Amino acid sequence: MFSPHHWFEALAQSPLGHYTQTSRWAFAVIEMVHLIALAILGGSVLFLDLRLLGVVLRDESAAAISRDLGRVLLLSLSVMVLSGIGLLSEEAMKCYYSPAFRCKMALLAAAVVFYFTVHRRTAQRADTRTVSLSQRAVAVISLLLWLGVGVAGRAIGLL
Amino acid sequence: MAQPLLQHLCQVLYDSPFGTSIRESDNAFSLIESVHVLSITLLVGSISVLDLRILGLILREIPVVRIARAVLPLTWAGFGVMFASGFLLFWAEAAKSYLNPAFRVKVVLLLLVGLNPLIFHTTVYRRVTEWEREHRSPWRARAAACASLLLWSSVIVAGRAIAYF
Numbered sequence: 001m002f003s004p005h006h007w008f009e010a011l012a013q014s015p016l017g018h019y020t021q022t023s024r025w026a027f028a029v030i031e032m033v034h035l036i037a038l039a040i041l042g043g044s045v046l047f048l049d050l051r052l053l054g055v056v057l058r059d060e061s062a063a064a065i066s067r068d069l070g071r072v073l074l075l076s077l078s079v080m081v082l083s084g085i086g087l088l089s090e091e092a093m094k095c096y097y098s099p100a101f102r103c104k105m106a107l108l109a110a111a112v113v114f115y116f117t118v119h120r121r122t123a124q125r126a127d128t129r130t131v132s133l134s135q136r137a138v139a140v141i142s143l144l145l146w147l148g149v150g151v152a153g154r155a156i157g158l159l
Numbered sequence: 160m161a162q163p164l165l166q167h168l169c170q171v172l173y174d175s176p177f178g179t180s181i182r183e184s185d186n187a188f189s190l191i192e193s194v195h196v197l198s199i200t201l202l203v204g205s206i207s208v209l210d211l212r213i214l215g216l217i218l219r220e221i222p223v224v225r226i227a228r229a230v231l232p233l234t235w236a237g238f239g240v241m242f243a244s245g246f247l248l249f250w251a252e253a254a255k256s257y258l259n260p261a262f263r264v265k266v267v268l269l270l271l272v273g274l275n276p277l278i279f280h281t282t283v284y285r286r287v288t289e290w291e292r293e294h295r296s297p298w299r300a301r302a303a304a305c306a307s308l309l310l311w312s313s314v315i316v317a318g319r320a321i322a323y324f
Contacts, residue, residue: 028323032316035199039315042197043204046233056229060221068217069208150200154193 005096011085012092020090030086037079038150044072045146052123052139054131066123073115100159104152111145166257173254181251188251195244202237203311205230213296213304223291223300259324265317272310279303 002010011017020026048069050056057065088095095101122138162170172178181187209230211217218226249256256262283299290297296304 028319032319035196035315035319036312039199039203039311040207041204042200043207046200046204047208047230050229050233057221057225060225064220065218072211072217147197150197151193154196158189158193 008088008092008096011089014089016086017089017092020086027087027090030083034080034083034087037076037083041073041076041080042146042150044069044076045142048073048123049139049143052126052131052135052142054135058131059128061128062126063124066120070120070123077112095156098156098159100152100155104149104156107145107148107152111142111149114142114145166254169253169257172250173252175250178250178253181247188248191244191247195241195248198237198240198244199315200237202234202241203315205233205237206311207308209234210304210307213300215293215295215301219294223296224287256321259321261317261320261324265314265321268310268314268317272307272314275303275306275310 012021020030047056048066051058051060051062051065118138119142122135126132126135173182181191208217209223209226212219212221212223212226279300283297283303290300295301
């Protein structure tokens with residue numbers, strides 16, 4: 001199996017890479033899509049976790065909210081991953097060596113795994129009468145992980 | 160040299176010690192900008208939950224008013240943070256922003272995005288109890304929700320474009 005270093009090089013030299021590196025507007029437009037998807041993703045995560053914390057819509061089924069907002073989350077996440085690859089193709093090697101980028105990828109992996117395992121299960125089991133301690137913990141961890149992804153992503157451009 | 164009043168005010172803000180200190184500091188501008196960008200999720204993310212409900216795409220079993228009551232405090236909090244951070248960013252770069260076409264477009268879009276809910280709340284929303292349980296809201300409500308999503312996306316696009324002019 002080729003190393004990550006190889007894949008990053010391959011992306012930088014791919015047709016997509018050449019396009020984003022030479023075009024005047026490509027990076028900006030892809031970044032705008034990335035930001036719009038970020039707003040939707042952040043909104044669904046926030047709303048979902050506030051429900052788990054019992055702060056909003058406490059009388060409504062957390063399972064139903066998780067099902068609907070989960071769909072929004074996955075759709076916006078897909079857009080973010082695709083646009084993210086587009087952004088990466090413009091500066092692949094710089095990101096490869098960037099501590100902020102590596103941090104962001106690690107947090108993203110953690111957030112996604114956490115979502116598909118603990119988070120979904122907890123939301124499906126939650127009832128409307130009580131907010132358990134484990135529910136609160138899951139919500140807080142989720143919010144911190146996703147916030148971390150956002151902050152690390154911001155740091156890529158600054159460090 | 161005669162300057163339009165508005166441009167003169169922007170120049171005064173730009174030259175002020177406060178504006179200059181933000182602009183020239185190593186970290187302040189980046190930090191304020193980071194807060195501004197990440198708070199998009201609080202402001203736009205929350206209102207899009209309501210918009211998607213009105214469009215009948217999510218949470219159809221929950222009446223619209225209940226969703227609105229859950230969402231709007233978050234949206235207002237987000238607006239507060241965005242306005243404060245945005246104003247500080249503007250203050251630091253006021254003279255340049257005045258001349259920036261992307262910034263001007265963004266201001267116009269922000270006025271429109273404020274006008275949209277104003278119209279919505281004083282017209283079709285007045286009778287919301289008649290339609291809040293429907294899976295399919297009245298077309299005027301759906302138009303407002305669509306406009307909201309499009310306008311906010313445009314604000315984000317214009318905001319990002321500022322750095323390119």
